[in-house]
Amino acid sequence: MSLGVSLLLVEGLTKSYGGIHAVRNVSFMLQAGEILALIGPNGAGKSTCFDMLNGQNVPDSGRITVMGQETTGRKPREVWRLGVGRTFQITATYPTMTVRENIQVALVSHHRRLFDFWSPMIGIERGEADRLLDLVGMAGYAERPCGELAYGDLKRLELAIALANQPKLLLMDEPTAGMAPRERVELMRLTAKIAREQSIGVLFTEHDMDVVFEHADRILVLNRGSLIAQGSPAEVRANREVQAIYLGEGLLYDARHREGASA
């Protein structure tokens, strides 16, 4: 399916904080239209990894290439200009603006009209903003103040904002964190649908395994900063090491049983 250049190429990504290796020599790639999940227990280095990919954090070594362009150490806004959308684990939106205005700002930035001092914002990119809202099922919310939205709606709004620059790649850090179970499933189905339709590559981190196994084409498993497994959901599910991490290695359990048996 690849046409030579992969959407996202990560080679030997490493970052340590004062002797602790948060991320160790992580390499992977992502193709257009592919949905890739990055999972791992708390403290595995998922967020550090993510922050480096979108430019919020600078790796100690390694290379990140987005659509053939190296982005290692570039600022988030420069990475975004290459066509990378992102959503946050804890939503970041503009609470004092309406839902539509939130998207309009992203659209205005995409069309490089930020230094337009005179045109009234009210008419700019209004149609496109409404189309995006419709896409995420929020058409009726356009005039609502963003500050009074429920959390699940904010997450959907973030998705719409992330789609404003017609991204080729979406980076979603725990897209369903803090949502009710039913909302989670709906949001990820929506994301997956949009991604497949527009052939957007998606990289997401997630704790909810139902969400991960339903949508991911491939899964990367991080533990203590290192990539310990990657492959299709079935492969990852069968991986002994992954099972050990998520279910425990059973050492204590076994030991107690053995003790119990000998006693």
Next chain:
Amino acid sequence: MAFYFVQFLTGLASAASLFLVASGLSIIFGVTRIVNFAHGAFYMLGAYVAFSLTERLSGPLGFWGGIVVAALAVAVIGVLVEIVLLRRIYHAPELFQLLGTFGLTLMVEDLVVLIWGPDDLVGRRAPGFKGAVDFFGQNIPSYDLFLIAMGPIVLGVLWLLFQRTRWGILVRAATQDRDMVAALGVNQKWLFTSVFAVGVFLAALGGALQIPRDAVHHAMDLRIIVEVFVVVVIGGLGSILGAFVAAVLVSELNAFGILIFPTISLILVFLVMAVVLVVRPWGLFGRKEAPARRTPGLTVIPWRPLSSVERLASLVALAFAAMLPFIAGNYALTVGAEIAIFVIFAASLHFLMAVGGLASFGHAAYFGLGAYGVAFLAKLAGLPMIACLLLGPLLGAAGAAVFGAFAVQLSGVYFAMLTLAFAQIVWSIAFQWVAVTGGDNGILGLWPEKWAASPSHFYWLALGVSAVVVSVLRLVTFSPFGYALRGMRDSPLRSESIGINGKRIQWTAFIIAGTTAGIGGALFAYLKGSVFPDNMGISLSVDALVMVLLGGVETVPGAIFGAIVYKALNIWLVSQTDWSKLVLGIFIVLIVVVFPKGIVGVVESVMHRRRAVAPKAAALAAKMEGAQ
């Protein structure tokens, strides 16, 4: 060589008081997250109380006892202030805390004059330290040597206090994580109160120890607070060691700056501060602060452009205002022109502060620069009035471009302190560089040309310019640029992640605000016929802040109403009472505590509540009240 060494020692001696005050400010900030503007006032109170006590008590014990008792007494006042005022505003946005404590400063300034009179008071020499030590033919006052020793001693005592006592451990813990300390069952209220008492004690001790060196006067609070802000910006807010190092650095720069640039010695401090900010934005020993609480954000009513009815109403109001010359006399027209000018000034600050979320505490600098720009062009270049009015504000724009470039690197309280320090530097250049600016005597004889000379013509000119400026700023507020600026206020993280170069947006806004303030200043120069350093003074900066706050910091037209009401009240008040600072101080504290939404904010939320459907409105109102 001996001369330079003595100069160095003089610098070290000045550093002692500066360190005491700055460390107090840092400790209080570390725990309560309040930048206590009133710290200079406590310093001044310490000096005054110590003066009275040491005059009455005799002997060495009387003197040294008097100093310590004075500091303790002021600390008790500090405790009362903390319990009565600060406890009400711990959760308010930073801007309100800064303004509330500034209101306190104003009150203290007048109270001090009320109690001790307006004259400088010269205190007793310290018993045992009356002489001077001879050093290769240069005299060093022995009291200076005592002060030089005091600095490190206090640093050591504070270190022991914070490392070795249970209280110190709690304070350090609270500095790192207040919520965790509360969760562990520590009574936050009394921890905050005790920390505030210690901080105020240090400030008052710093003031009390100054009396054998300097005269006590009622303007020493602002002088020290500006220096202290510079010290904590350089040293890093919250770090005591940083306060010490920076106090020594700043004092030495002052001591030697006098030798290098005798007329504008503060330039050196400014240059060092600029370099530190570029290299380490959070000071030499400071840590990066968590994102500041949003200055606005009490409500969630989104801004919207004027409806056609509202637009019509504004035009009608403007037409009425333009009719004033037909019914009012010359005095009223002069007042009217002044109010129109202050509408421009307040609107320019509002753009930066309400739209951009950047509360400048030194906005008068650009107002004053505009005024001086006009004065230079008219007096030195002899340009006609129109040219002066058009070009004069460019000096404000230039100042805003230079200072803004540094200021927007910071946010929250650091931004406020830095803009204040910049304004004070501009003020002291105007004050000290007599050859160019005329110093305290100002530049006189700037009268408008014939076409604008009559009060009615000048009023129309001011009103017209004011209407244009306000309309333009409003247009920009609702343009893509205005939204990008507001976006940086609401969520820098989101802005960065949708490709917005926030610092560039904020810098541009700073220049826009500086230029429009300069336009106000240019008109003001012609209104008064003269320019003085006070046209860029702190009190003018604070006037602008109060106008915006009174009108409503979360509203678009707030600045206009705030400026009109405040300026009219102010002019009336000054004619009615000699204690205008006291009244103004009380007024500011009241706004901060009971009326934080301002006039327009209250009107808008009432209207919004009526307009919205009943159940939703009720939920929203509950939310807003909760937020307050």
